Amino acid sequence: xxxxxxxxxxxxxxxxxxxxxxxxxxxxxxxxxxxxxxxxxxxxxxxxxxxxxxxxxxxxxxxxxxxxxxxxxxxxxxxxxxxxxxxxxxxxxxxxxxxxxxxxxxxxxxxxxxxxxxxxxxxxxxxxxxxxxxxxxxxxxxxxxxxxxxxxxxxxxxxxxxxxxxxxxxxxxxxxxxxxxxxxxxxxxxxxxxxxxxxxxxxxxxxxxxxxxxxxxxxxxxxxxxxxxxxxxxxxxxxxxxxxxxxxxxxxxxxxxxxxxxxxxxxxxxxxxxxxxxxxxxxxxxxxxxxxxxxxxxxxxxxxxxxxxxxxxxxxxxxxxxxxxxxxxxxxxxxxxxxxxxxxxxxxxxxxxxxxxxxxxxxxxxxxxxxxxxxxxxxxxxxxxxxxxxxxxxxxxxxxxxxxxxxxxxxxxxxxxxxxxxxxxxxxxxxxxxxxxxxxxxxxxxxxxxxxxxxxxxxxxxxxxxxxxxxxxxxxxxxxxxxxxxxxxxxxxxxxxxxxxxxxxxxxxxxxxxxxxxxxxxxxxxxxxxxxxxxxxxxxxxxxxx
RNA sequence: GCGCCUGUAGCUCAAUUGGAUAGAGCACUUGCCUACGGAGCAAGUUGUUGUUGGUUCGAUUCCAACCAGGCGCACCA
Numbered sequence: 176x177x178x179x180x181x182x183x184x185x186x187x188x189x190x191x192x193x194x195x196x197x198x199x200x201x202x203x204x205x206x207x208x209x210x211x212x213x214x215x216x217x218x219x220x221x222x223x224x225x226x227x228x229x230x231x232x233x234x235x236x237x238x239x240x241x242x243x244x245x246x247x248x249x250x251x252x253x254x255x256x257x258x259x260x261x262x263x264x265x266x267x268x269x270x271x272x273x274x275x276x277x278x279x280x281x282x283x284x285x286x287x288x289x290x291x292x293x294x295x296x297x298x299x300x301x302x303x304x305x306x307x308x309x310x311x312x313x314x315x316x317x318x319x320x321x322x323x324x325x326x327x328x329x330x331x332x333x334x335x336x337x338x339x340x341x342x343x344x345x346x347x348x349x350x351x352x353x354x355x356x357x358x359x360x361x362x363x364x365x366x367x368x369x370x371x372x373x374x375x376x377x378x379x380x381x382x383x384x385x386x387x388x389x390x391x392x393x394x395x396x397x398x399x400x401x402x403x404x405x406x407x408x409x410x411x412x413x414x415x416x417x418x419x420x421x422x423x424x425x426x427x428x429x430x431x432x433x434x435x436x437x438x439x440x441x442x443x444x445x446x447x448x449x450x451x452x453x454x455x456x457x458x459x460x461x462x463x464x465x466x467x468x469x470x471x472x473x474x475x476x477x478x479x480x481x482x483x484x485x486x487x488x489x490x491x492x493x494x495x496x497x498x499x500x501x502x503x504x505x506x507x508x509x510x511x512x513x514x515x516x517x518x519x520x521x522x523x524x525x526x527x528x529x530x531x532x533x534x535x536x537x538x539x540x541x542x543x544x545x546x547x548x549x550x551x552x553x554x555x556x557x558x559x560x561x562x563x564x565x566x567x568x569x570x571x572x573x574x575x576x577x578x579x580x581x582x583x584x585x586x587x588x589x590x591x592x593x594x595x596x597x598x599x600x601x602x603x604x605x606x607x608x609x610x611x612x613x614x615x616x617x618x619x620x621x622x623x624x625x626x627x628x629x630x631x632x633x634x635x636x637x638x639x640x641x642x643x644x645x646x647x648x649x650x651x652x653x654x655x656x657x658x659x660x661x662x663x664x665x666x667x668x669x670x671x672x673x674x675x676x677x678x679x680x681x682x683x684x685x686x687x688x689x690x691x692x693x694x695x696x697x698x699x700x701x702x703x704x705x706x707x708x709x710x711x712x713x714x715x716x717x718x719x720x721x
Numbered sequence: 722g723c724g725c726c727u728g729u730a731g732c733u734c735a736a737u738u739g740g741a742u743a744g745a746g747c748a749c750u751u752g753c754c755u756a757c758g759g760a761g762c763a764a765g766u767u768g769u770u771g772u773u774g775g776u777u778c779g780a781u782u783c784c785a786a787c788c789a790g791g792c793g794c795a796c797c798a
Contacts (some may be wrong), residue, residue: 219740224740227778228778266778370774427781461796477796479796483796484797509726509791511793513725585727586733607758611758614757649736655739666735679762680759681763683757721758
């Protein structure tokens with residue numbers, strides 16, 4: 176829910192600060208925190224602790240003086256009616272306790288506007304390009320790509336929800352070495368089908384799918400020099416289908432081949448050369464990335480005249496800016512982390528701030544089955560694919576599980592757990608809460624109108640806990656944004672589910688008292704809206720029955 | 722050798738980015754179904770936060786060194 180009360184309090188505190196400590200040289204930001212678990216108020220600030228050093232008073236004294244001034248300002252501020260109490264507690268924290276009316280007002284907003292009430296214009300329509308997966312079209316997507324897909328897609332959804340204009344992009348490596356090798360792999364398999372057995376090099380694509388492509392190429396009489404493109408085209412269709420079944424849809428498919436043809440790479444080189452960031456040495460052309468903090472300079476054109484991977488990538492990222500995006504977010508696998516500095520260097524060489532590109536390293540997932548690691552061998556072209564995980568546990572569990580840990584952390588994914596329909600499986604726990612609410616709403620008398628509910632009847636602890644939990648939703652989204660990681664949302668949804676189950680267990684929703692029933696139904700519906708919204712942002716379905 | 726990531730309860734992980742008593746789930750034990758979905762709820766046990774220092778009102782968080790594990794260090798993509 177929009178936390179404009181936080182902004183209101185911030186300005187109240189600023190007012191009090193100005194009055195009391197105009198000499199505070201560094202502008203102290205109020206820095207309000209919304210505790211998610213603890214019982215120290217609904218909002219809290221450590222301002223006094225940071226301020227007391229300068230004014231030779233104890234932290235608690237400082238906090239008391241400050242709290243008094245804040246109280247005075249609050250009485251004049253419209254936000255004041257939502258604050259029940261301002262308390263100095265602990266070492267000198269100032270804690271704000273909201274009145275119940277605040278939570279009732281928030282729930283009312285949620286019921287009348289639906290999930291619109293949860294949206295924000297935080298991003299001011301800033302155009303953001305999120306590039307992820309971008310796997311070479313040489314084989315099926317692996318679980319590593321799957322995790323990137325889950326993270327990238329949800330991140331884009333969350334950013335759009337917060338008012339950004341985030342678009343999803345897949346960069347297609349449809350030319351170069353790997354496509355040549357792909358073509359040769361198919362060619363060898365075609366000859367094998369003709370009965371000519373030759374040695375199959377280790378660095379060629381080993382998977383059985385190459386045979387299928389070879390058969391098709393034979394049937395269609397594809398020319399030898401076109402085999403690479405032909406195979407890549409077929410594989411790309413497979414990848415697109417895999418992503419679609421995973422619930423991920425890209426706004427743009429950007430082709431490296433098209434980039435090369437457009438002459439944009441030479442254009443970029445020309446620019447860098449004019450700036451003096453390119454030089455020749457040992458027959459190769461180097462990019463002076465050390466100028467921008469890289470460990471060493473990088474080759475862009477090899478001595479044999481061909482380009483390194485960096486060359487098109489430099490031009491490609493400039494194109495992203497030229498297309499109008501002011502913030503680029505790239506999701507890469509951990510094997511690419513050494514590549515961050517040189518790409519950032521190129522972005523800076525073109526005069527963009529280094530903050531205008533964010534690179535997120537998505538750590539690998541280890542697949543388990545009933546506690547045992549599922550071994551894979553990339554050598555034989557055998558790796559766990561997105562398709563296998565999808566077939567085994569389904570889209571919802573797969574997406575939720577890939578997001579359940581911090582993106583920068585390794586993830587253990589147990590297929591058996593993801594399939595279980597018990598409390599052990601977090602996705603079922605959350606979806607169950609949603610389904611349960613739907614069931615209650617189905618059994619409720621038809622005449623219930625949420626707008627007429629008297630919410631002030633919600634006074635029990637479990638009810639207030641649930642109301643508070645609902646309000647935290649927007650705070651959680653802000654954490655997701657500042658960390659560029661949807662993972663916190665999975666944690667929150669589990670907590671919200673738990674808070675609801677607790678409430679449900681202690682208090683009967685549909686009861687004798689008609690007014691109380693209405694109020695509790697309203698609370699249940701509010702919970703359902705937030706659960707549904709959160710699940711949707713994660714790309715997980717919101718079942719009404721299970 | 723250099724760089725990045727990780728090290729927290731028996732296991733998998735948190736700790737809202739420097740805050741208050743380090744918390745959840747799983748596992749284990751024990752309770753709770755004549756009413757809205759028991760796929761649920763409640764109660765109990767578990768800690769030298771890898772080690773040692775430093776920074777300060779305050780450190781799991783920041784800094785340094787060390788220990789252990791993973792990954793990366795191409796004129797590959």
